[in-house]
Every structure is written in structure tokens, then in C-alpha cells.
Amino acid sequence: MNAMDGDGMDRDVVVVGAGFAGLRCASRLREAGLRVAVLEARERIGGRTRSETLGRMTVDVGGQWIGRGHERLLALAEAAGATLRPQHVEGAKLLQLSTDAPGRVRRYRGLIPRVSPLALVELELAIRKLNRLAGEIDPAAPWAARHAAEWDAKTVASWAQRRLRSRGAREVFDIALRAVMTAEPGALSFLQLLFYCASNDGFEALTGTTDGAQAWVVEGGMPTLAQWLARDLGDALQLDCPLQSLEQDADGVRLHTPQGCWRARRAVLTLPLPLLAGLDCRPALPARRQRLAAASPMGSVIKAVVAYPDAFWRKQGLSGEALSHRLPFNTVFDASWPEAEGGALVGFIDGAPALEQADRSPEERRQAVLESLIEYFGPQAGEPSGYIEHNWVTDPWARGCYTVAMPPGVLSGLGAELRQPAGAVHFAGTETARRWTGYIEGALESGERAADEVLVALQDAAAA
Amino acid sequence: MNAMDGDGMDRDVVVVGAGFAGLRCASRLREAGLRVAVLEARERIGGRTRSETLGRMTVDVGGQWIGRGHERLLALAEAAGATLRPQHVEGAKLLQLSTDAPGRVRRYRGLIPRVSPLALVELELAIRKLNRLAGEIDPAAPWAARHAAEWDAKTVASWAQRRLRSRGAREVFDIALRAVMTAEPGALSFLQLLFYCASNDGFEALTGTTDGAQAWVVEGGMPTLAQWLARDLGDALQLDCPLQSLEQDADGVRLHTPQGCWRARRAVLTLPLPLLAGLDCRPALPARRQRLAAASPMGSVIKAVVAYPDAFWRKQGLSGEALSHRLPFNTVFDASWPEAEGGALVGFIDGAPALEQADRSPEERRQAVLESLIEYFGPQAGEPSGYIEHNWVTDPWARGCYTVAMPPGVLSGLGAELRQPAGAVHFAGTETARRWTGYIEGALESGERAADEVLVALQDAAAA
Numbered sequence: 001m002n003a004m005d006g007d008g009m010d011r012d013v014v015v016v017g018a019g020f021a022g023l024r025c026a027s028r029l030r031e032a033g034l035r036v037a038v039l040e041a042r043e044r045i046g047g048r049t050r051s052e053t054l055g056r057m058t059v060d061v062g063g064q065w066i067g068r069g070h071e072r073l074l075a076l077a078e079a080a081g082a083t084l085r086p087q088h089v090e091g092a093k094l095l096q097l098s099t100d101a102p103g104r105v106r107r108y109r110g111l112i113p114r115v116s117p118l119a120l121v122e123l124e125l126a127i128r129k130l131n132r133l134a135g136e137i138d139p140a141a142p143w144a145a146r147h148a149a150e151w152d153a154k155t156v157a158s159w160a161q162r163r164l165r166s167r168g169a170r171e172v173f174d175i176a177l178r179a180v181m182t183a184e185p186g187a188l189s190f191l192q193l194l195f196y197c198a199s200n201d202g203f204e205a206l207t208g209t210t211d212g213a214q215a216w217v218v219e220g221g222m223p224t225l226a227q228w229l230a231r232d233l234g235d236a237l238q239l240d241c242p243l244q245s246l247e248q249d250a251d252g253v254r255l256h257t258p259q260g261c262w263r264a265r266r267a268v269l270t271l272p273l274p275l276l277a278g279l280d281c282r283p284a285l286p287a288r289r290q291r292l293a294a295a296s297p298m299g300s301v302i303k304a305v306v307a308y309p310d311a312f313w314r315k316q317g318l319s320g321e322a323l324s325h326r327l328p329f330n331t332v333f334d335a336s337w338p339e340a341e342g343g344a345l346v347g348f349i350d351g352a353p354a355l356e357q358a359d360r361s362p363e364e365r366r367q368a369v370l371e372s373l374i375e376y377f378g379p380q381a382g383e384p385s386g387y388i389e390h391n392w393v394t395d396p397w398a399r400g401c402y403t404v405a406m407p408p409g410v411l412s413g414l415g416a417e418l419r420q421p422a423g424a425v426h427f428a429g430t431e432t433a434r435r436w437t438g439y440i441e442g443a444l445e446s447g448e449r450a451a452d453e454v455l456v457a458l459q460d461a462a463a464a
Numbered sequence: 465m466n467a468m469d470g471d472g473m474d475r476d477v478v479v480v481g482a483g484f485a486g487l488r489c490a491s492r493l494r495e496a497g498l499r500v501a502v503l504e505a506r507e508r509i510g511g512r513t514r515s516e517t518l519g520r521m522t523v524d525v526g527g528q529w530i531g532r533g534h535e536r537l538l539a540l541a542e543a544a545g546a547t548l549r550p551q552h553v554e555g556a557k558l559l560q561l562s563t564d565a566p567g568r569v570r571r572y573r574g575l576i577p578r579v580s581p582l583a584l585v586e587l588e589l590a591i592r593k594l595n596r597l598a599g600e601i602d603p604a605a606p607w608a609a610r611h612a613a614e615w616d617a618k619t620v621a622s623w624a625q626r627r628l629r630s631r632g633a634r635e636v637f638d639i640a641l642r643a644v645m646t647a648e649p650g651a652l653s654f655l656q657l658l659f660y661c662a663s664n665d666g667f668e669a670l671t672g673t674t675d676g677a678q679a680w681v682v683e684g685g686m687p688t689l690a691q692w693l694a695r696d697l698g699d700a701l702q703l704d705c706p707l708q709s710l711e712q713d714a715d716g717v718r719l720h721t722p723q724g725c726w727r728a729r730r731a732v733l734t735l736p737l738p739l740l741a742g743l744d745c746r747p748a749l750p751a752r753r754q755r756l757a758a759a760s761p762m763g764s765v766i767k768a769v770v771a772y773p774d775a776f777w778r779k780q781g782l783s784g785e786a787l788s789h790r791l792p793f794n795t796v797f798d799a800s801w802p803e804a805e806g807g808a809l810v811g812f813i814d815g816a817p818a819l820e821q822a823d824r825s826p827e828e829r830r831q832a833v834l835e836s837l838i839e840y841f842g843p844q845a846g847e848p849s850g851y852i853e854h855n856w857v858t859d860p861w862a863r864g865c866y867t868v869a870m871p872p873g874v875l876s877g878l879g880a881e882l883r884q885p886a887g888a889v890h891f892a893g894t895e896t897a898r899r900w901t902g903y904i905e906g907a908l909e910s911g912e913r914a915a916d917e918v919l920v921a922l923q924d925a926a927a928a
Contacts, residue, residue: 149650153619153621153622153625153650153651154618154619154621154622154650155619155872155873157617157618158618158619158622185617186618186873187759187871187873187874188873274741274758277738277742278743284858287822287857288819288820291761291764291857294761294863295651295761295871300755352877355751355752355755355877393751399758407651407759407872408621409648409650409651409652410651410871413648413816
């Protein structure tokens with residue numbers, strides 16, 4: 001397609017965003033015989049997944065894991081002929097609380113660290129309660145739950161404060177929450193957390209590795225699966241093509257970009273909510289959807305991968321998994337693969353520390369990451385053979401990661417707008433997923449759902 | 465100034481926004497001898513104030529009242545030779561709770577409705593507590609209060625739920641909160657409410673009329689004072705001139721608009737936070753400021769004025785003031801002036817009902833407003849001689865009113881960014897005010913503060 005060729009830019013459907021949601025949506029629409037264009041603002045596909053070369057390894061600096069139950073993503077990996085590796089978990093995990101003396105790191109095994117007997121009991125009861133309440137939520141309509149308004153009127157911190165009286169339990173919970181939601185407990189709606197649990201098989205699955213959301217990684221990096229999804233798009237895919245404004249009338253949709261104007265009968269937008277908030281639409285999007293977008297910041301995370309000559313922590317009986325309430329690099333996993341190439345640790349600056357680190361120089365962040373790793377794993381961690389990071393907080397086309405971090409008062413009142421089409425404009429993206437929201441699997445689910453919406457709408461129009 | 469004349473567009477300072485903050489900032493900078501341009505996106509000045517003609521009356525459909533202690537605004541009114549009228553308050557007020565039978569309206573006098581003896585005691589204690597906690601806050605730095613993180617981790621609803629056990633007390637509090645903050649208690653940070661009280665002389669003053677924030681109105685409408693502030697701007701004022709992008713480097717700031725590019729040594733942005741969130745800045749604004757903007761929706765309000773042949777409610781011993789927990793037109797005052805022209809009621813659809821009504825047609829909203837007024841004031845209210853409204857929810861240059869409605873986790877963590885300049889870019893607007901935030905008085909204070917910042921910065925540059 002020549003973008004400047006007026007007639008060539010007429011399509012049945014234009015999909016905005018070439019992440020997993022947009023690519024899956026486009027492939028399904030093309031399977032149905034429709035003429036589709038995919039417009040992507042970045043110079044690459046993959047959205048919030050991204051891989052980089054680090055020494056002789058290809059590492060994920062964006063969405064990385066396939067979780068238990070992520071059936072669409074597993075099928076995609078199989079179809080693409082990808083090799084999957086189970087997340088390395090053998091060995092002890094590390095934990096550091098804010099009250100721990102500098103240099104003190106606790107070793108533990110299993111899902112819940114044994115901070116103290118009281119803390120363990122409190123945490124087990126709290127997680128059980130969380131899952132029980134999540135069980136009252138239909139992930140297709142969390143706003144319709146009987147207690148939705150009540151749960152959405154409090155923060156996760158307000159809930160945890162009453163459930164977790166011991167400081168150790170509270171800190172372990174906060175660490176886990178920050179790792180899962182990339183948000184602070186005091187800023188997040190309790191309903192949003194329950195919805196996340198309901199959509200993702202419960203709190204343990206969210207925090208778990210081989211039995212949960214961090215089960216497998218993809219050889220060559222997660223974006224290889226995006227490339228496979230996009231393999232037949234050819235010039236239906238337009239990179240470096242940010243949507244500047246969108247007009248719709250009875251004839252359909254016009255999408256204006258620096259590369260020209262596309263016309264379509266239907267459009268599917270997969271943008272994160274903060275980008276939707278700034279989008280120039282004529283007519284304007286409905287007031288409630290605009291407010292949903294304006295009130296829905298993303299979570300905060302900076303991801304880094306650090307390479308070493310070998311996986312030295314394994315020799316110390318450590319799995320590479322580490323969590324901290326005090327260090328900025330607060331969530332770490334082993335990422336050594338292939339092992340012949342040496343060792344690697346992958347980790348995250350999650351939540352408020354990510355906002356603090358976001359404007360520092362990459363060198364300063366590297367220093368902060370290495371200092372964290374030295375506290376966890378000892379002086380050897382200070383001598384890496386390579387370092388790479390991606391700052392998702394300042395990424396202009398993500399505005400944060402992994403997903404939306406809704407504050408109180410948004411999901412109950414405005415959540416029903418998430419998937420509500422606005423005229424001929426449909427919405428996809430992992431934030432709009434019913435099942436597996438926040439994950440790549442949710443992005444795929446949302447893309448399929450949006451494609452089906454469009455197919456029904458165009459059939460209805462043809463029948464009319 | 466000819467906007468297309470390249471050299472003519474060089475200024476010492478460009479102020480973006482011709483509301484009270486921008487106009488006051490510009491006048492102070494011009495008094496200091498600087499060359500200033502004011503760029504305004506709308507076709508009019510006045511920002512979130514706006515007046516319209518209704519019959520032979522000029523009525524405010526935006527910011528309307530001067531409050532006790534609003535010294536800058538009172539001085540401005542005096543300098544402009546404006547006539548002020550005390551808000552009409554004689555007579556009984558009306559109140560309707562959600563449990564009241566249709567048609568039942570309670571009459572009361574004084575600040576707190578006597579819903580029940582228990583409710584009265586609870587409300588008095590709660591307001592006393594609120595003001596005591598607000599007393600611990602320095603309005604110049606609410607994020608620095610000793611308990612800021614704790615207060616910012618809960619919603620106003622979480623606080624009220626434990627303080628106000630009787631349903632009547634809780635509903636009266638919710639009504640007042642909705643009227644003052646145009647937000648729902650379940651979506652608003654408790655720290656934000658305390659800051660608002662600290663900045664505005666306490667909760668009673670915020671809800672009060674002649675002794676509080678709704679003391680006087682301006683003959684001919686509040687925008688006459690904006691016009692007086694702008695009287696000497698001449699072609700330094702550019703209307704219909706939305707800021708599209710902003711670049712800065714060592715030479716200063718370039719502001720791109722559909723009417724051309726302005727260059728300045730300094731810029732002052734008075735935009736509401738949701739508009740800042742969508743602004744294309746190079747380099748990007750700091751990550752924490754971007755997140756502040758993305759996480760700070762505005763309150764929700766639609767304002768309407770209804771004219772009648774006479775102020776018939778006064779003959780029934782009513783003041784015209786009415787509040788409801790059930791009707792969409794949930795806050796009403798008398799607006800009859802001059803009285804020879806007949807009667808008028810001014811009121812608001814505040815909070816969640818405003819989002820629900822925002823996409824309906826003006827006719828549907830008019831119907832909802834009249835039905836509310838009939839419930840309050842009887843069948844005569846159904847026969848108006850005129851009706852006018854302004855939908856601030858969908859106003860593209862306001863994105864809501866009166867001011868920002870911060871959810872939990874924003875003010876404590878990111879509030880310090882509100883007034884923090886980003887290079888040569890300074891920030892004003894009532895959201896950035898220390899004293900009288902949310903009011904026109906706060907806009908004036910913020911404009912003066914931003915002007916002083918710019919003057920110091922330019923003096924420092926000259927001395928260097």
C-alpha cells in the first residue's frame with residue numbers, strides 16, 4: 001500500500017496499534033476476508049513487549065512471561081514454532097523488609113515468606129479473603145458486583161490496614177502488590193485488585209512462577225510471537241504512524257496521521273487509556289469514556305536485565321528470585337538462557353520508586369540496580385558483563401506499564417465504558433480484556449473480541 | 465501584533481490561557497515592563513467563568529461568587545468599579561434525602577440541616593474533626609504534613625463511613641461534599657479534602673454563603689472582571705489560539721499554535737491538568753509531572769440558570785437554596801437580580817449525575833432540571849421564562865470543573881510537582897494555588913506567584 005495513494009487508504013477496518021491486541025484483531029479480520037490496515041506509532045511492532053540483544057542473548061525488556069492458562073498465547077507459540085523455557089525457580093528466594101538491617105536478606109521457599117508466625121497466618125487469611133471476594137466478581141462486569149461501589153470506594157491500603165495488623169505481613173503484601181500491579185496500595189482501588197484477581201485465577205497465580213502468571217519464557221524473546229502474528233500483513237502494516245485525530249460520520253471513520261488519512265468503515269483502537277485521553281476525536285468521545293481515560297493512569301515500571309559471566313547465585317542455592325520493600329530494584333528473577341551464554345537476572349523497579357527513578361540518567365539507574373543486586377546477591381553482583389533497560393514510565397506510547405492502575409471511584413462508575421463502542425470506533429487492548437486482563441493473553445482475548453464486534457456490526461450493516 | 469510576523473512573535477514571556485490566572489500573571493509581568501503575549505484557545509477570555517444573556521439579565525454560567533477573604537478578587541472588583549450583590553439568603557433552605565418519599569422536601573435554617581438529633585451531633589463532630597485535621601496542613605505543602613501519606617491512602621468515603629454512622633448524617637455530608645468538590649466521596653482523596661479545607665478557611669466556609677465562599681456576585685457577570693484585567697492587552701492577546709506543542713532549549717521556549725509559532729524566554733501554562741497530560745512537549749515534561757497530570761481528573765459539573773416571571777419561592781418563605789441526594793439538579797441558589805427583571809434560580813448537577821447527564825441533549829437536561837425544581841419548589845417551577853446552561857464536563861478547554869478532583873495517592877506523592885517549573889516553563893491556575901485553591905481568588909494568587917517566579921528567573925539570568 002502506498003500511504004499517499006488516496007484510494008489505497010480506504011479499508012474495511014483500520015486497527016490502531018500493532019501490539020498483541022491489534023495484531024490479533026487484524027489477523028482475525030483478515031481471516032474473515034476484510035481489507036485491514038494496522039497503524040503503529042512506533043518504529044516497531046509488539047507494543048508493550050520488546051526484546052534487545054545483550055551479549056549473545058536476546059532478552060525481553062517488556063512483557064515476557066506466558067502464564068498457566070494463557071491458552072491463546074500457548075497456541076500462538078506452538079503455531080509459531082517457538083521454544084518455551086520454564087521460568088528457573090530452583091533454589092531459595094530472597095526477601096528484604098524495610099526494617100531489616102542493611103545487608104540483611106532473608107531466605108525463604110514457597111509462596112509466602114515466613115516473616116513471623118503471626119504474619120504468616122495473617123497473610124494466609126488475607127489472601128484467602130481476597131480470593132473469596134474476587135469469587136463474587138464476574139470479570140466481564142466487575143462494576144456489576146453486589147458490593148462494587150463499596151469496594152471501589154476504598155484503596156487497597158485501606159483494606160490491607162485492617163486485615164494485616166503485623167508490620168511484616170503488611171510489607172510482604174505491599175511488595176507483592178507492587179510487583180503484580182506496579183502501583184502503590186494507597187493509590188489503587190480495592191475493586192480493581194479484586195477484578196485483577198478474578199480475571200487472573202487469584203492472587204497466588206498472579207504472584208506465582210511455574211504455577212502461575214510467570215511460568216514460561218519464549219526463546220528469542222516474546223516479540224517473535226508478534227512478528228509471527230504480523231507475518232502476512234505486508235504493507236497493510238504502517239509503522240511510524242501515530243494517530244493524530246479521528247473523525248467519524250455516517251460514512252465511517254477517517255484517521256489522520258502524519259503519513260496521510262485512512263478511511264474505514266470501522267476502527268479499532270488499542271491505545272492505553274492515557275493516550276485515548278489526549279486523542280482529538282470529532283465528534284468527541286462520550287463524556288463518561290473521556291473521564292474514564294482522564295482518571296486512569298498506568299502503573300509505573302522500569303525493567304532491566306543484567307548479564308553476568310555465570311549464574312553465580314545458583315551455586316549459592318539461590319533461585320535468583322528476590323523481593324524488597326526498601327531497594328528500588330524491588331522484584332528480581334533469574335533470566336539465564338541459554339545457560340552456555342552465562343547468567344542473567346531480570347528485574348523491575350515497580351511503583352513509586354519507578355516514578356522517582358524515571359527522570360534519572362540510565363547510568364544512575366544502572367548504579368541503583370547494581371547496588372540493589374549487591375545487597376541481594378553479594379559483591380559478585382557488582383561485576384556484570386552487560387546491562388540493558390527499558391523505561392516504560394516515560395515511553396510515550398505506553399505512558400507506563402504493565403496496565404492501568406485505577407484509583408478508587410473509576411471502575412465501578414465508568415468501567416462499563418471500557419468495551420463500549422463509540423459509533424464506528426471499537427476498543428481493544430489488555431485493559432479491555434475480561435479474562436487475563438493486564439497480560440499478553442488478555443491483549444489477545446481483547447483483539448479477538450473486538451474483531452468479532454466489528455464482524456457482527458459489518459454483517460448487520462450489510463443485512464440492513 | 466500580526467501573528468504571522470516572525471519577529472513580532474518574540475516575547476519575554478508567553479502566557480497560555482486567558483482565565484483569571486493567566487490574565488493576572490500577564491498584567492503583573494507587563495507592569496514590570498516585560499513584553500508579554502497571552503494565547504487563549506477559546507474565542508473568549510475568562511476561562512472557567514462565563515456569562516450569558518437570559519432575558520434582560522446577564523447571568524453567570526461559570527465561576528460566579530466572591531467569597532469572604534477573597535481579597536484580590538474584591539480589590540479587582542473595586543478597581544473595575546463593579547457593583548457587588550450579597551448572595552440572597554433570606555428564608556428557609558430545602559433538603560431532600562434519598563430515603564425521603566417523592567415530593568417530600570425538608571425545610572431548615574442554619575448551616576447544618578436537623579435531620580435527626582444523632583445526625584446533627586455526628587455532623588458537628590465530623591466537621592470539627594475535619595477542621596482540626598486540616599489545621600495540621602500547610603496549604604503551601606499538603607504533601608509535607610506528618611500524616612499526608614496516611615490521609616492520601618484513603619478516600620473521603622472511607623473516612624466518612626467510620627465517622628458518620630447514621631444514614632442521615634452521611635447523606636448530608638455527601639451532598640455537601642458533592643456541592644463543594646463536584647466529586648464523589650468514594651473517588652476523592654481524604655488528603656485532597658483536608659488541603660481544600662486548609663486552603664479555604666474550613667469546611668463551613670466552603671459550604672457557606674454570606675459568611676463563606678458564596679458571599680457576593682458581580683453585576684453584569686464575573687467575566688466583566690476578566691475583561692477589566694485584559695483591558696490593556698490589545699493585540700498581545702490572541703484568541704482562538706490553542707497550544708499544539710511546546711519546545712524548549714537553551715534559547716528559551718517555542719510555542720506552536722495554528723496561528724503560528726511564538727518564541728519566549730519563559731512560558732507560563734495555566735491549563736487544567738488533564739490538558740497538560742495531552743500536551744506535546746519537547747523535551748517531555750518530567751515523569752512525575754506527567755503522571756500527576758494523567759492521574760488528576762477534574763470534578764464534574766453542569767451549571768444551569770432558570771428564569772421565572774418572579775421569585776415566587778420568596779413568597780413561600782424560601783431562600784431558593786436547595787440540596788438533594790436524589791435529584792440530579794442537586795444544589796440550587798437564588799439568582800434573581802436585578803429583581804425588577806423577575807426571578808431566577810441558579811444550580812448545579814454535581815458529581816456522578818453530571819457525568820450521566822453530560823451526553824444527553826440540552827432539552828433532556830432542561831427537563832431533568834425543571835423536574836428537580838418542581839420537586840423542590842412546586843408546580844410553579846415548571847413554568848420558567850428562560851433557561852440557559854453550560855456543560856463544563858464536555859467543555860474541551862476545561863475537561864470538567866470547578867477544579868481538580870484528586871483520587872488517593874496523587875497529592876502526597878506527586879503534589880510537589882504542581883508549582884515546580886520545568887526548565888523555562890512555569891505553571892499557574894487555581895489548582896496550583898496555595899491559598900483559595902479551586903476558586904477565582906486562587907487563580908489570581910497563582911498568577912501573581914507565577915509572575916514573580918518568572919521575574920526572579922529573568923533577573924537571575926540578566927545578572928549571570
